[in-house]
Amino acid sequence: MIVCVAVVGHQNNPLYLQSFTEADDALKLHHIVHCSLDVIDERVNNPKRSAPTLNETFLGLLYPTENYKVYGYLTNTKVKFIMVTTDLDVKDADARNFFRKFHAAYVDAVSNPFHVPGKKIASRSFGSRVSTIVKSFGAGTTV
Amino acid sequence: MPPLTPPKSGDALFASVDRVNAELFTLTYGAMVRQLLTDLEEVEEVNKQLDQMGYNIGTRLVDEFLAKSNVSRCVDFKETADVIAKLGFKMFLGVTANVTNWDAEGTSCSFVLEDNPLVDFVELPDTCQGLQYCNVLSGVIRGALEMVSMKTEVTWVRDMLRGDDAYEMRVKLIKQVPEEYPYKDDD
Numbered sequence: 637m638i639v640c641v642a643v644v645g646h647q648n649n650p651l652y653l654q655s656f657t658e659a660d661d662a663l664k665l666h667h668i669v670h671c672s673l674d675v676i677d678e679r680v681n682n683p684k685r686s687a688p689t690l691n692e693t694f695l696g697l698l699y700p701t702e703n704y705k706v707y708g709y710l711t712n713t714k715v716k717f718i719m720v721t722t723d724l725d726v727k728d729a730d731a732r733n734f735f736r737k738f739h740a741a742y743v744d745a746v747s748n749p750f751h752v753p754g755k756k757i758a759s760r761s762f763g764s765r766v767s768t769i770v771k772s773f774g775a776g777t778t779v
Numbered sequence: 780m781p782p783l784t785p786p787k788s789g790d791a792l793f794a795s796v797d798r799v800n801a802e803l804f805t806l807t808y809g810a811m812v813r814q815l816l817t818d819l820e821e822v823e824e825v826n827k828q829l830d831q832m833g834y835n836i837g838t839r840l841v842d843e844f845l846a847k848s849n850v851s852r853c854v855d856f857k858e859t860a861d862v863i864a865k866l867g868f869k870m871f872l873g874v875t876a877n878v879t880n881w882d883a884e885g886t887s888c889s890f891v892l893e894d895n896p897l898v899d900f901v902e903l904p905d906t907c908q909g910l911q912y913c914n915v916l917s918g919v920i921r922g923a924l925e926m927v928s929m930k931t932e933v934t935w936v937r938d939m940l941r942g943d944d945a946y947e948m949r950v951k952l953i954k955q956v957p958e959e960y961p962y963k964d965d966d
Binding site: 724742743747748749758759760761 | 802803806810811812813898900901902903904907
């Protein structure tokens, strides 16, 4: 079950932060997202020589904490998507699928002429699309 | 004199004109509306400007439309409306509109657009709720019809950006202006 998704801009400014669980955990989740930004920076600055820079969008499991797993995705404009989940076994394909749909929703939200790049995403339809994607995560079917 | 080639259908017309990428078109229009809002600041002013821009476009567009589509003279306003909805919109926007809600005298009708390439990805922010985002379309229709001697008034009835389920424009024919000759007949 996904508990939190976040979109962070290229200057590490938060663009969108949404948690899908009770409010008292929200601060802890935001903290986890914040820490994972450091992990992303590490990965980006020291690319492994074995994986050339072709498909570096999906960063994979960033770090597992006590009962959460954090996945990251980097777009070519250095916008980062972060997903925190409580699922113990997350298939790689599921996570990639999730980020692909999330990326599509993000691109549509940013194409709104009234969206100011660098400011928070205020689009209601983006929020509802993200909720739909989150709900269908881990449903198992590859549609 | 009979037309030399028969009028084309909507799809054939659409296939025969040069096309542009839909996203480029949508993003360009969005950027233009955005810039107008920044420059003019008043939502009503922006609506008026969009209408004026549409009017200028419409006066030029109607010639291209008539040249490419080979339609014959329309007998009455009903036929005009059908031609605009099926051929005009298809040729320039790639979508067809439905003509509905004819009034008793046949001078007023509605064009209903289910999908509108101008408004892909757009969400109106709370500060611009009075903005008629597609006002340029009403200007285009008004301008085009004025060039073929019909004075009309076009208003927006339904707007998907405000929460309705489709885009609906009400077009009302005010009068037919017969062509005026610049010289008197009996001189």
